[in-house]
Amino acid sequence: MSARALRQPLGLRLASGSFLALWCLIAAFPIVWITVMSFKAPVDAFSSNALHVIFGPETLARGKGWSVLDIVLGGAVIWATLWLAMRALPGAVRAWSPQGAVALGWVLGALGLGLGFIVVFFVAVPALTGLLNPLAGPLGQDVIGATTEHYRTVWIERGFANNFKNSLIVTTGVVTVSLTVGTLAGYGLARSGSTLAFWILILALVFRALPHSVLVAGYLPVFINSAEWLAPILGDNAPTLYGKPLAVIAVLVAINQPFTIWMLRSFFSNIPADLDEAARVDGCSHFQAFRRVIMPVMWPGVITTGLFSFLLAYNDFLVTSLLLDASNQTMVPAIAGMFNRETTTTDQVVAVAAAVSITAPLFLLVMAFQRQIVSGLTAGAVKG
Amino acid sequence: MKFKTFAAFVAPSVFMMLLFIAFPLVSVFIQSFYVTQPVYETVAVETCTPGFTGQICTTETKSVPRLDDNGKIVEVTRFVGLESYRNVLEPARFWAAVKARSWAALQAIDFWKALRFTLMFTLVTLPLVIGMGLAIAIVINNASRAIRGPVIFVSLLPFIITPVIGALSINWLFRGDGILTAGLEWWLGRDIALFAQAWTIELLMVLYRVWHVAPFAAIVFYAGLQTVNQDSLESALIDGASRWERLRYIIIPHLMPLITFVAIIHLMDTYRVFEEIVGFSSQGHVISLQWLTYDFLKPDQAGNRSISRASASAMLTMIGIVIILVPLLRRTWRDHRGAGA
Numbered sequence: 001m002s003a004r005a006l007r008q009p010l011g012l013r014l015a016s017g018s019f020l021a022l023w024c025l026i027a028a029f030p031i032v033w034i035t036v037m038s039f040k041a042p043v044d045a046f047s048s049n050a051l052h053v054i055f056g057p058e059t060l061a062r063g064k065g066w067s068v069l070d071i072v073l074g075g076a077v078i079w080a081t082l083w084l085a086m087r088a089l090p091g092a093v094r095a096w097s098p099q100g101a102v103a104l105g106w107v108l109g110a111l112g113l114g115l116g117f118i119v120v121f122f123v124a125v126p127a128l129t130g131l132l133n134p135l136a137g138p139l140g141q142d143v144i145g146a147t148t149e150h151y152r153t154v155w156i157e158r159g160f161a162n163n164f165k166n167s168l169i170v171t172t173g174v175v176t177v178s179l180t181v182g183t184l185a186g187y188g189l190a191r192s193g194s195t196l197a198f199w200i201l202i203l204a205l206v207f208r209a210l211p212h213s214v215l216v217a218g219y220l221p222v223f224i225n226s227a228e229w230l231a232p233i234l235g236d237n238a239p240t241l242y243g244k245p246l247a248v249i250a251v252l253v254a255i256n257q258p259f260t261i262w263m264l265r266s267f268f269s270n271i272p273a274d275l276d277e278a279a280r281v282d283g284c285s286h287f288q289a290f291r292r293v294i295m296p297v298m299w300p301g302v303i304t305t306g307l308f309s310f311l312l313a314y315n316d317f318l319v320t321s322l323l324l325d326a327s328n329q330t331m332v333p334a335i336a337g338m339f340n341r342e343t344t345t346t347d348q349v350v351a352v353a354a355a356v357s358i359t360a361p362l363f364l365l366v367m368a369f370q371r372q373i374v375s376g377l378t379a380g381a382v383k384g
Numbered sequence: 385m386k387f388k389t390f391a392a393f394v395a396p397s398v399f400m401m402l403l404f405i406a407f408p409l410v411s412v413f414i415q416s417f418y419v420t421q422p423v424y425e426t427v428a429v430e431t432c433t434p435g436f437t438g439q440i441c442t443t444e445t446k447s448v449p450r451l452d453d454n455g456k457i458v459e460v461t462r463f464v465g466l467e468s469y470r471n472v473l474e475p476a477r478f479w480a481a482v483k484a485r486s487w488a489a490l491q492a493i494d495f496w497k498a499l500r501f502t503l504m505f506t507l508v509t510l511p512l513v514i515g516m517g518l519a520i521a522i523v524i525n526n527a528s529r530a531i532r533g534p535v536i537f538v539s540l541l542p543f544i545i546t547p548v549i550g551a552l553s554i555n556w557l558f559r560g561d562g563i564l565t566a567g568l569e570w571w572l573g574r575d576i577a578l579f580a581q582a583w584t585i586e587l588l589m590v591l592y593r594v595w596h597v598a599p600f601a602a603i604v605f606y607a608g609l610q611t612v613n614q615d616s617l618e619s620a621l622i623d624g625a626s627r628w629e630r631l632r633y634i635i636i637p638h639l640m641p642l643i644t645f646v647a648i649i650h651l652m653d654t655y656r657v658f659e660e661i662v663g664f665s666s667q668g669h670v671i672s673l674q675w676l677t678y679d680f681l682k683p684d685q686a687g688n689r690s691i692s693r694a695s696a697s698a699m700l701t702m703i704g705i706v707i708i709l710v711p712l713l714r715r716t717w718r719d720h721r722g723a724g725a
Contacts, residue, residue, distance in 0.1 A: 012627075013526070020523040024538045026595065030553040031541055033563065037556070048566035181396045188393025197390070198720055200398060202713065207405045209652040209705050213677035214698040218408025220681060221415065221691050254404030257397055286389045315546040317659060318674075322681055332548055336662055352556060355549045366540050370533070373540060377600060378607040 031359060038353040039146040042345035045352065056145025064149070065142030070129045077125055081117045085368070089113060150353035160334065160354060166245060167314060167330040173249035174313035175306050178256050183302060185257075186264025187290055191273065201265070204258035212255060212318050223247060223323065243325035251319055256312050260305055266379050267301030268294070304376035307369055314362070331358050416468050416695035420461040422449040468696035472676075495697065498676045502704070505589065505672070506654045512594045513650055514643060517601025522631075524602065525609045536603065543599035551663020554592045582669040589660045589670070597653070601646045608642045609635070651708050673701045 008016075033053075037045040041059040044052050052058070059065065066074070089109050097105025133140035154160045189197050222229075223241040230238035241247040271294060279289035295302075314332075321333035329337070335358065338351045366373065424447045432441040449457045474493050481489035491497045524535055542550065557564045558578045569576050578584045612635055620630050636643075658674040661667060667675070680694035 008526075008627075016523045016526045019519065020527055020535060023520055023523070024535060027542050027599070028538050030550070030557055030595075031545065034553045034556060046560070046562070048561040048563065050563055050567075053563060181400060184393045185397030188390050192390045194387075194390065196387075197394075200394060202716065204401065205716075206709060206713075207401060209655075209709055210405065210409070211656045211658075211674045211677070211698070211701055211705070213658070213674045213681065213694075214412060214702060215405060215408045217415070217677060217681055217691065217694045217698045218412040219404075220689065221420075222408075222411070250400075251404055254400045257401050257405075261397055286393075290393075311544065315548075317546075317548045317662060318678060322678070332546055335552075336548060339665065348556075351552075355552055358546055358549055362544050362546070363541070366537060366544050370537055370540065373544070374536065374603055374607075377603045 031363075034352050035356050038150055038349065038356045039148065040349070041145070041147065042349045044145060045349045046345055054144075059145030059147055060142055061145075062147075063142075064147040065145045067129070067133055067136070067142050068139045069132060069136050070125075071144070073125055073129060074121065077117070077121050081113065081121075085110075085113060150350050151357065153350050154354045154357060158338075158350070158354075160331070160357065163329055163331045163334040164357075166324070166328055167332075169245050170248055170252070170320070170330055171310055171313040173245070174252045174256065175309045177249065178253045178260050178309045179302060179306050181253065182257060182260035182264050182305065183295075183298070184290075185261045187268050187294065189261060189265045190268035191276070201262065204261055208258040208262075215251070215255065216319055216322050219251060219323065242323065243328055245324070245328055248320060248323050251323065252313050252316060255319070256309050259312075260309060263305045263308065263376065263379055264301060267298065267305070271297060300372065300375070301379075303369070304372040304379070307365070307372055308376055310365075311362075412695045412698050415692055416699050417463060417465060417692075418461050419464045419468065419692045420459050422457045422459050424448065425450045464692070468692040469700070471693055472697045472700065494671065494676060495673075495700070498671045498673045501586065501670055502655060502657060502673045504586070505593070505657050506651060508590055509593045509597070509654055510647060510650055512590070513597045513601050514646060516594055516598040517605050517646065518639075520598060520602035521605035521609055524606055536606075539599045539602060541599075542595050543597070545596070547596065547659035548663050550596055551589075551592055551660050554588060554595075555664050558588060579664075579666075585664060585666045585670050589657075589664065589666075592660060592663075593654065593657070597650060601650075604642050604646055605639055608639045612638050648712055652705075655704055655708060673697070673704070677701060 036053060039059075040053060040056045041062060041064070043058040044056040047053050047058075056065070093102065093105045093109045097108075189201060220242070226241040227238050275293055275297070276286075276289040279293040280286070284292065316330075317332045317336065320330045321336065324330065324333070326337075331354075335351055335354045338347060338354065426445050426447050428443055428445050430441055430443045432439040434440075452458050472495050474495065477493050478490065478496065481487075481493070491500065520539065524532060524539070527535060545553075556562060559565075560579075561569075565576055565578055576584075578588060616634055617630060620634055625633070656674050657672045658678065661670065661672055661675040664670075667679070671679075677694050677697045680690045680697060683689050
């Protein structure tokens with residue numbers, strides 16, 4: 001009876017459906033739009049006519065555009081890459097990677113796929129279409145104005161590759177260290193009901209609420225003068241911590257720690273304590289039980305927490321912009337540095353291309369780990 | 385678990401938190417009472433230029449920073465008490481503005497301007513985010529199973545995007561004759577400049593923040609909707625409850641703990657509002673408390689950072705955090721004691 005009685009009238013379903021469609025449009029529009037803008041000449045990108053932005057007549061007039069053939073081939077390559085990543089890669093990794101090194105297999109597989117995509121998409125496809133376009137007749141004519149020159153400007157002339165490398169160093173460091181430290185603490189906190197554990201969690205909650213600028217105000221003088229106060233310990237080659245990615249990694253790990261231990265604790269609490277009891281009866285120490293019995297079933301929780309640590313480190317602006325100097329800058333503060341009083345519209349489009357470059361990895365991340373992100377968002381909530 | 389094992393597991397994490405969170409907090413507190421400045425000395429400089437009858441000499445007194453033997457600037461740190469706090473709060477101007485009952489004069493002082501915006505922003509976005517999150521969760525739950533996956537994927541995009549980039553992308557859509565401003569102008573038939581006055585910028589910031597956080601609220605609520613007790617829904621239906629009544633009296637109470645959770649997280653995060661100011665480059669019109677500290681920390685044109693002023697404004701920012709946290713902590717403490725007894 002319930003199915004029929006609960007059925008909604010047509011009007012309500014229509015309203016609900018159209019609200020959902022509207023929300024999806026609002027959610028995706030800014031991101032899609034700046035992606036389109038990044039491929040156009042400045043006049044088109046900032047045109048007040050939407051059609052000009054999409055079709056880019058000015059860009060086309062400069063002789064830069066994509067023909068139907070280009071679009072079909074490029075689309076096919078993107079589709080093939082996605083298909084490989086979703087369908088073929090998991091099987092291949094499982095089949096080829098040696099026992100116990102599945103994680104390494106995934107890293108290598110993803111790197112190989114990424115490199116292959118870059119080579120095919122940016123080298124092979126342009127070469128091929130360059131040969132085919134003159135032969136294809138009307139299909140070979142440029143129909144949409146588009147150019148990748150802004151991406152070239154960002155990555156090659158503006159040295160964004162260097163910023164990318166710094167981002168990579170900082171995020172890898174933050175994820176590795178905060179997971180190592182966090183899983184230990186999370187496990188300890190989940191298995192201990194003591195008042196001390198409670199107070200540590202409360203303290204972590206308080207720390208989570210702190211504005212990061214408060215902490216940075218504490219680090220800055222210490223980091224800038226670190227060569228002086230470290231000298232008695234380390235001698236003459238005491239480093240100035242200001243501007244060092246390693247120092248920023250330590251800071252971001254600490255800032256992230258409260259969140260990490262709360263999340264991991266809630267994942268660990270879901271694993272029955274009988275499991276480690278059994279291991280202990282079989283003669284494992286606490287640490288062995290943790291490593292041999294708990295870790296193997298904990299991977300989903302660890303991956304989820306790792307994703308959120310990655311997001312924090314990757315998205316951070318405040319800490320990295322204040323604690324790193326220009327030569328070690330990560331991507332997000334670097335883009336803010338692209339604006340100054342002399343910014344031209346060309347610079348603006350270059351900044352748009354940089355913004356899209358920063359967003360692309362996040363897009364892939366949601367694609368690959370949607371389920372883990374959703375479970376991570378709800379993990380803290382369900383446990384309260 | 386024995387205390388020793390527990391300590392071994394927790395020690396690295398606690399150590400990091402103490403070293404990088406608790407210690408800086410204490411040092412910021414102490415710094416806010418001290419000022420470090422270069423020592424200046426006045427030197428008389430005589431400059432002579434050849435003139436017609438003889439040299440014309442002028443003597444000027446200049447104040448220059450004193451250098452030590454290695455050519456480094458000598459700095460002294462001295463205790464100044466509450467002076468840095470006075471520099472941030474500017475009590476004289478504040479009272480003058482209050483006495484004159486002039487809101488504009490009050491808003492001309494950076495700290496009070498930042499405080500006003502931060503509070504307004506926190507309180508305005510809270511109900512919007514919760515309402516929007518609930519609405520999205522309910523319509524996703526209402527959609528057919530096949531499209532839920534893709535819809536959640538699209539919904540996650542605004543949440544996952546780098547905040548500075550998200551703010552920038554909204555900025556690009558509205559800046560000058562950006563595409564959405566052009567659309568609005570066409571619709572309203574008049575010229576609009578969205579970045580020329582504070583209230584429109586604040587409106588855009590609120591819209592951006594709701595766009596950015598609503599997915600988080602929506603997904604938490606969506607997960608909660610999966611566990612609504614179907615039996616109570618059915619009995620409500622038999623008792624003749626309308627759709628709205630079922631939502632109001634069964635679903636919302638069921639989601640209440642989650643709503644509190646989202647509200648607390650949102651309050652903590654929104655009070656730290658900062659990225660919007662950078663992304664919209666709105667420092668001329670709108671600033672927030674965290675941005676104020678950031679601005680003090682950034683080197684000025686002479687390359688000096690006003691660390692003590694930044695520390696004072698950071699400590700003042702902390703007061704708000706404490707006010708937000710106290711009710712939460714009291715509740716958790718009560719729960720904990722209740723669970724223990």
